[in-house]
Structure formats: C-alpha cells, structure tokens
Amino acid sequence: MSANSPLHAYIHGQITPLDQAFLHISDLAIQRGYGVFDFFKVHAGQPLFLDYYLDRFYQSAQLMELAVPLERPALMEVIQAxxxxxxxxxxxxxxxxxGGYSADGYNPVEPNLLITQQPLTLPTPxxxxxxxxxxxHDYLREIPPAKTINYSIGIRLLKQIKAHGADDVLYHHKGVVTEFPRANFFLVKYDNTVVTPATQVLAGITRRNILALPEQPYSISVGTVTLDDVYQAKEAFLTSTTKRVxxxxxxxxxxxxTGKPGPVTMALLQALLQVEEQQxxxxIVT
Ligand SMILES: Cc1ncc(COP(=O)(O)O)c(C=O)c1O
Known part of the structure; x- marks a missing residue:
C-alpha cells in the first residue's frame, strides 16, 4: 500500500474504502451483539494456515445458525482480492x-459479511x-467452540486487570481453567510435561499448531487443568494468532x-516460528 492509498474493506458484496464501510444500526451485531468472526495473519501477501481459520469460521457460523453468504472458493477469492x-x-x-439487518431487532435475517485488513503488531522482544x-476470573463463555463477537466480560474486566498491575485475565469455571478472553492457555509442570485445557475452550489455531508440533522433546497433551495446577506450574504461556507463544x-x-520466561516456553515459541516459516x-512454492 502506498502512503496515499487508503485501506479497503469488503462490505455489502464489494471492496470499498474503509472510511466508506458502514453498517446500518438495525444490524443484530449492534442491536443484540449477535455475530461471529475469525482472524488470521497475512505475511508477504500469503494468508497463513488459512484452511484452519476458514474451517473454524464456517463452524462458528453454523453453531450460531448463521449462513455465510459466500461459498468457500468465493470467500477465498475475496480475501485474495x-x-x-x-x-x-x-x-x-x-x-x-x-445477524444482519433485522426489522424487529431480534429475528436474524440475511447475515452481513464484512472483511477488514489492518497492519499487525507482534509482541516485542x-x-x-x-x-x-x-x-x-470465574467465567465460562456461553458457546465455547464458537468464535462469537461477544467479549463483554473481558472488556469489562480491563480496569480490574489494570488495577492489579496485570496484563490479562485467565478464565476458570469453578476452579477448572479454560482460556483467556483472546488466547489459549498452556502450563508446564515441574517434570517438563505440557498441558492445555481440553474442553470448554475455543479451538485456537495456534494451540492446534503447538499440539501438532513434530518431534518435540516435551510431552504436550490436552487435559483438565485446575487453579491448583496453575499455581504449582513451573512455567505457563498463552497462545494466539497475534501473540504466538x-x-x-x-x-x-x-x-x-523463577519468575522469568522459562526454557520450555521459549523452545516452543521457536518451534512455532519454524512451523510458520515452513508454511x-x-x-511461496505452491
Ligand atoms: C476465546 C479465544 N480463545 C482462544 C483464542 C486464540 O485462537 P487463535 O490461536 O486461533 O488466535 C482466541 C482468539 O481470538 C479467542 O478469542
């Protein structure tokens, strides 16, 4: 993008300058917070792990009874454009x-599909x-496998997080740990085994990539993680598309x-970077 060319977005079936991309106030996202989304990285013009993100997007839509107006090949074409x-x-x-423009502000109609693209900042060294x-914080998302647009609790807790001098909030439900508002959770035990909550979480693509790492010296599995486990962990980390590990x-x-990032966490970050590089x-080759 040249310095003078404005960012564009996809809305109402066409690519439009971002400053002209508007949604009507009757949309159910505005009226009732009803909708789903997904988010992936683009590096040098190439979407990374796109298939996984598209699978999850269509699955979230299905779970929320919303029909994606574009079939997968057409959606991929719009993304490329x-x-x-x-x-x-x-x-x-x-x-x-x-949920689309609803006449009565409750019944979903034809969903609106919006696609935006923004520069990305990754965690600093x-x-x-x-x-x-x-x-x-004790909270369980209503429909954990769906990536809905509802982040009310996480956003409402931002002041509390800051007041504690913290950076984020880890959700648990009755002592069973699930995930962060925008990331998955992993802990490393003193025997160097790694575990991430098995259920009641969003199936994060970064979590998936960590679980699928080839030839790891560490045993990485899914299981039940309690708050007690968390307080006794040797290391812990979060995973997400923007934060990696x-x-x-x-x-x-x-x-x-030790109160510092540990060797297992940093080794898994390196391994993930390699997987991204391979992707x-x-x-580029294909
Ligand atoms: C609730 C929740 N869990 C986990 C994640 C991490 O998923 P991913 O690695 O696909 O970014 C996200 C991402 O936004 C999320 O919203």
Whole structure:
C-alpha cells in the first residue's frame, strides 16, 4: 500500500474504502451483539494456515445458525482480492459475520459479511523477555467452540486487570481453567510435561499448531487443568494468532518458577516460528 492509498474493506458484496464501510444500526451485531468472526495473519501477501481459520469460521457460523453468504472458493477469492488491494507487508484479516439487518431487532435475517485488513503488531522482544502477569476470573463463555463477537466480560474486566498491575485475565469455571478472553492457555509442570485445557475452550489455531508440533522433546497433551495446577506450574504461556507463544510469569499472587520466561516456553515459541516459516515457504512454492 502506498502512503496515499487508503485501506479497503469488503462490505455489502464489494471492496470499498474503509472510511466508506458502514453498517446500518438495525444490524443484530449492534442491536443484540449477535455475530461471529475469525482472524488470521497475512505475511508477504500469503494468508497463513488459512484452511484452519476458514474451517473454524464456517463452524462458528453454523453453531450460531448463521449462513455465510459466500461459498468457500468465493470467500477465498475475496480475501485474495483484498490482500492485493491493500498490499500490506504484515497484516491481520478479520472476517465478521453479523445477524444482519433485522426489522424487529431480534429475528436474524440475511447475515452481513464484512472483511477488514489492518497492519499487525507482534509482541516485542522486551515483552517476550519479561513475560506477563495475569489475574483469574470465574467465567465460562456461553458457546465455547464458537468464535462469537461477544467479549463483554473481558472488556469489562480491563480496569480490574489494570488495577492489579496485570496484563490479562485467565478464565476458570469453578476452579477448572479454560482460556483467556483472546488466547489459549498452556502450563508446564515441574517434570517438563505440557498441558492445555481440553474442553470448554475455543479451538485456537495456534494451540492446534503447538499440539501438532513434530518431534518435540516435551510431552504436550490436552487435559483438565485446575487453579491448583496453575499455581504449582513451573512455567505457563498463552497462545494466539497475534501473540504466538507469550510467557506468563505470574498468576494472581503466585510467581511461577523463577519468575522469568522459562526454557520450555521459549523452545516452543521457536518451534512455532519454524512451523510458520515452513508454511510461508510452502505457500511461496505452491
Ligand atoms: C476465546 C479465544 N480463545 C482462544 C483464542 C486464540 O485462537 P487463535 O490461536 O486461533 O488466535 C482466541 C482468539 O481470538 C479467542 O478469542
């Protein structure tokens, strides 16, 4: 994108300058917070792990009884056209599907599909070197496998997180740990085994990539994780598309291990970077 060319978005079936991309106030996303979305990275013009994100997007839509107005090949074409139009070196693409313009403000009609693309910032080396501190909160998302647009609790807790000098909040339900508002959770035990909550979570694509890592020296599995397990962990980290693997060094008042990002976490970050690199190479060749 040249300095003078504005970003574009897809809305109402066409690619439009972002400053002209509007949704009517009757949309169910505005009236009732009803909709789903997904988000993936684009590097050098290539969407990374797109198939997984599209699978999850269509699945979220199905879980929320919303029909995606484009079949998969057509959606992929629109994504490619938007990438060409915006021409950003490193970016994130968000696909949002709303309940649509509802006459009575409750019954869904034809969903609206919006696609936006924005430059992406990844965690800085400083943040990776210090890790983050998190608090915990009892909350279970209503439909955990669906990536809905409802982040009310996470956003409402932002002031509380700040008041505790923390960076994020880890959800648990009755002592069973699930996920962060926008990321999955992993812990490393003192025997160097790694575990991530098995159920009641969004199937994160980064979580999937960590679980599928080839030839790991560590045993990585899904299972039940309790708050007690968390407080006794040697290391912990979160995973997400934008954060990759981000070390967590304190949970509530408990400092984990040495209080610094640990070797298992950093090794898994390196392994994930390699998988991303391989994916980029594959896309350039194909
Ligand atoms: C609730 C929730 N869990 C986990 C994640 C991480 O998923 P991914 O690795 O696909 O970004 C997200 C991403 O936004 C999320 O919203």
């Amino acid at each position: 938007l990438i060409r139009r915006n021409d950003l070196p490193l970016s994130g693409i968000k696909m949002i599907l709303t 400083e943040l990776l070197a210090t890790g983050i501190k998190v608090i915990t 981000l070390p967590v060094v304190q949970i509530d008042d408990v400092v984990l291990g 980029q190479q594959t896309l």
